[in-house]
Amino acid sequence: MTFLFTDIEGSTRRWESDAAGMRAALAAHDEVLHHAIEARGGWLFKHTGDGVLAAFASPGSAVDAAVAAQRALELPVRMGIATGEAELRGDDYFGPVLNRAARVMSAGHGGQVLLADTTAGLLSGVDLLSLGQRRLRDLSTAIEVFQVRADGLRTEFPPLKAVDSSPGNLRPAASSLIGRDSEIARVIAALRAHRLVTLTGVGGVGKTRLALEVATRLAGEFFDGVWVFELAAVTDPASVPDAVAVALGITQQPGKSLTQSIAAALDNRVRLLVFDNCEHLIDAAADLIEAIRAESATVRFLATSREGLGIADEQLQTVPSLGVEDGADSPAVALFTERACSVAQHFSSLSKQESAAVQEICRRLDGIPLAIELAASRMSSMTASEVRDRLDQRFRLLVGTRRGLERHQTLRHAVSWSYDLLSDDERTLLERSSVFAGGFDLESACAVAGAGADEFAVLDMLDALVRKSLLVVDRSAGRTRYSMLETIRQFAEERLVDRGEASTIRAEHARHFAGQDAKILALWDSLRQREAFEWFDVEVANLRAAFRWTADHGDLDGATAIAILGSILGIETDNFEPVTWAEELIEPARTVGHSQLAALYVMAAQCYHAGRISNAVGYSNEGQSLVDSDEFGLVPFGHDGALGGPWVVIGESERAVEWCRSQLARDRDTHGFIRANLVLALIFADRAVEAIAATEGLVETAEATDNPWAISFALFVYGSAHSETDPPRALAAVRRSVAIATEVGIRWTQTYGAGMLARIEAEYGDPAAAMDYAEAAIRSLHDAGNPAVRVPLAVLVALFDRLGRYESAATIAGFAMSPLTTTGAPWFITAIAHIRGVLGEPEYESLARKGAAMTTAGVTSHAYDQMDQTRAELSGK
Incomplete structure (x- = not known):
């Protein structure tokens, strides 16, 4: 069947501005559509708000009806058409094709008729304009969308409202990929046929670059994005x-x-995961990939490694060197020429002798891309003949009978040759920079360059190393950041070890990042807080490496500084890895009575956010006495108020109230955090009047600090306290909280604020707005794999109860029922009691058991579908 979906663009605005006029226009609209559809053999089987759904046996008839209607309609109506199989139940159709037609329609504009590729392929004699492949909401793969062109119809429209921006972390390539067309096609075909493809080959042969090119070309086929994990760090x-x-x-x-x-x-995610540089972590990478494959049938994997991962059904694709057989027309020479032209303008016109020298260089370097690029980089200061003449001296493994050795030896000597051409200072900086994980900036480079290193001298050396292709520079984030190809990093690291300096420089690296705590926390405690979160996001790999070094080598002060800094920044951005660092340090710090032991306990206790509730309660109990003793340091910014959080989760809110009040009495609440935690504890303890009283002046205290997290958290708490007694005031406060969190990058209040807005809107405000907020919170927590996703799902249960969607509410309630939702959430318990009364105990229990048995992916998918249906019904009222 072919289905036609229509909708009036901007109908809500028209109803609000001129209801009488809209009523008359809608009557004329309905008459036009009825006549156009029925005159061409169609069946108008449903009205959806201001639109209609019609079915046709012929795709041509559906298009004719749409064109005829558009010519006669006065209102701006968008139309979408798709063809496929559907199931007729009574007077309604069901099937994926209807969702496809609806999404095609939603991508268009008033006056536009759009077709899915399933319909376009069945038509002849219709003027169609291809708008290209488009990713549309809720469709797992991209589809080609066509616009119908006919006399009397508009031809120019704004861009489609499609989900064209691919999620994920795949970055645009910094350079062109030369000579890999056949490999690209081969890998794409293998990846479409198999779920795991591993690119193997020697270091420097271009495995990573080929993988990223394949990922870029396939990005449109993965609705949930392409994600690259650079395991070299x-x-x-x-x-x-x-x-x-x-x-x-x-x-x-x-x-x-x-x-x-x-x-x-x-x-249930449709993602491509690219695991890059697995050779030193084969077992760990293989275990993780196998675990994901066992859970999800829709995720695909592309890995790069010097050898296979040893997983069943793994497809190995060997990446060969670039061809050199065609001489001047070979891919290897094309690569050399392009890279050389980028550093030497004169290189574009070579003599016959110099051209022959280039061909010989490529041949003697075995067509290995990295070696070729290193050679080409010398063209700024040498001729091709001079480079060729040096090969006999620098790469003896490449001549005579020794050419049969392993290719990574060939590459090692290519790197060694470039390394030997560096000045002593450049060589030293390259070696020392090998300790960085995930890249570094100028300040970090100065930290390992040596005592008293001049910033401008280091900058000059970095510039030289970039020009010589030994460092890669990235300016995409507005700040310059340097990194190394892994083969070069390993080579430089070996030289650092040979010099006997590796331990010293790794310690310098760790001290540098441990010493960032005061500066970064000062940024965090200011209006520039976003910069602190951005720093944490790009430096987390270096922080991880620095923590590991300090923890393993007895530098408890450094490890503690890193763990506390990382925990403060991580908790607010939903990265709980640093909390595990704090947990790891508890025992060694307690053994020596470390001065920051109390702060470590406070940070460790936050592990309840990641679901480790019993551990958190233990840390909280022990941390309380340490904080009270004053013998183990002050907890920064009043974060000790957060020790009550685990008690709230386990239903002992009164203990949290007592704890916060005892800390307030010590007059250390500089940022209002302790009082904010007191308010939350009072709310969960069902002491609403006291909670409201405790909010007096809370927001003003936070605003005086100029700390966005303090302000956002205070506003969230303030809104929570007033949600029952003054919903408008609560909505205003939480909306402002979410706005601040969104601007700064505070994922915690952004997510939980959306959940709070959903609850308030569900009970006192706009149901459509409540669903939007609930969906935002559900998606955020589901994407993070956070068990707290049950909280916004519980809000959705209460909303569905108020809207009369009892079956869906009961199903979701079965999954949402947990300590997270039953503690301090009387509205959820009330909703469940009402749903039980409406459905009856047997029906409710059956649906709740069904929900309880669902996976998180299953219940969230069900929730999204039910929200879409509810929105459609609400828009039709």
Whole structure:
């Protein structure tokens, strides 16, 4: 069947501005559509708000009806058409094709008729304009969309309202890919046929570049995006899940390992995961990939490694060197020429002798891209003949009978040759920069360059290393950041070890990042807080490496500074890895009576956010006495108020109230955090009047600090306290909280603020707005794999109860029922009691059991579908 969906663009605005005129226009609109559809053999089987749904046996008839209607309509109507199989139940149709037609329609504009490719392929004699492949909401793959062109119809429209921006972290390539067309086609075909493809080959052969090119070309086929994990910066196999979880924004779920949590969060996701540089972490990468594959049938994997991962059904694709057989027309020479032209303008016109020298260089370098690029970089100061003549001296493994050695030896000597051409200072900086994980900036380079290093001298050396292709520069974030190809980094690291300086420089690296705490916390405690979060996001790999070094080498002061800084920034951005660092330091810090032991306990206690509630309660109980003793340092910014959080979760809110009041009596609440935590504890203790009283002056205290997190948190707490007694005031406060959080990048209040807005709107305001807020909170927590997703789902239960969607509410309630939703949430319990009364105990229990048995992916998918249906019904009222 072919289905036609229509909708009036901007109908809500028209109803509000001229209801009488809209009523008359809508009557004329309905008459035009009825006549156009029925005159061409169609069946108008449903009205949806201000639009209609019609079915046709012929795709041509559907298009004719749409064109005829558009010519006669006065209102701006958008139309979408798709063809496929559907099931007729009574007077209604069901099936994926209807969703496709609806999404095609939603992408268009008033006066526009759009077709899905399923319909376009069945038509002849119709003037169609291809608008290209488009990713549309709720469709797992991109589809080609066509616009119908006919006499009497508009031809020019704004761009489609499609989800064209691909999620993920795939960045545009910095350079062109030469000579890889056949490999690209081969890898794409393998990846479409198999779920795991591993690119193998020697270091420097271009595995990473080829993988990223393939990922870029396939990005439109993965609705949930392409995600790249650069494992070269990960040295500990046990940290592979941490690195992947941080990139994806996934938190550990209670009762599950981090690997299991990642796998669960990716269930039903249509994603391409690119695991780059797996050779030193083969078992860890393979274990994680196998776990994800077992959980999700829709995720695909592209890996690069010097050898296969050893996983069943893994498709190995060897990446060969660039061809040199065609001489001047070979891909290897084309690569050399392009890279040389970028550093030497004169290189574009070579003599016959120089051209022959280039061909010989490429041949003798075995067509390995990295070696060729290193040679080409010398064209700014040498001729091709001079480079060729140096090969006999620098790359003896490439001549005679020794050419049969392993290719990574060839590459090692290519790097060594470039390394030997550096000045002593450049060489030293390259070696020392090998300790960085995930890149570095100028300040960090100065920190390892040596005592008293001049910033401008270091900058000159960095510039030289970039020009010589030994460092890669990235300016995409508005700040210059440097990194190394992994083969070069390993080579430089070996030289650092040979010099006997590796331990010293790694310690300098760790001291540098441990010493950033005062500066970054000062940024955090200011209107420039966003810069602190951005710093944390780009430096988390370096912080991880620095923590590991300090913790393993007895630098408890450095490890503690990193753990506390990372925890403060991580908790507010939903990255709970640093909290595990604080947990790790508890025992060694307690053994020596460390001065920051109290702060470590406070940070460790925040592990309840990641679902480790029993551990958090233990840390909270022990941390309380340490804070009270004053023997183990002050907790920064009054964060000790957060020690009551675990008690609230387990239903002991009165203990949290007592704790916060005892700390307030000590007059250390500089940012209002302790009082804000008191208000939350009072709310959960069902002491609403006291909670409201405690908010007096709270926001003003926070505003005086100029700390966005303090202000956003205070506004969230203020709105929570007033949500029952003064909903308009509560809505205003929480909306402002979410706006600040969104601007600064505070994911915590952004997510939980949306959940609070959903609850208030559900009970006192606009149901449509409540669903939007609830969906935002659900998506954020679901994407992070956070078990707290049950909280906004519970809000949705209450909303569906008020709207009479009792079956859906009961199903979701079965999943949402947990300590997170029953503690301090009387509105949820009240909703469940009402739903039980309406449905009856047997029906409610049956639906609730069904929901309880669902996976997180399953229940959220059900919730999204029910919200879409509810919105459609609300718009038709």
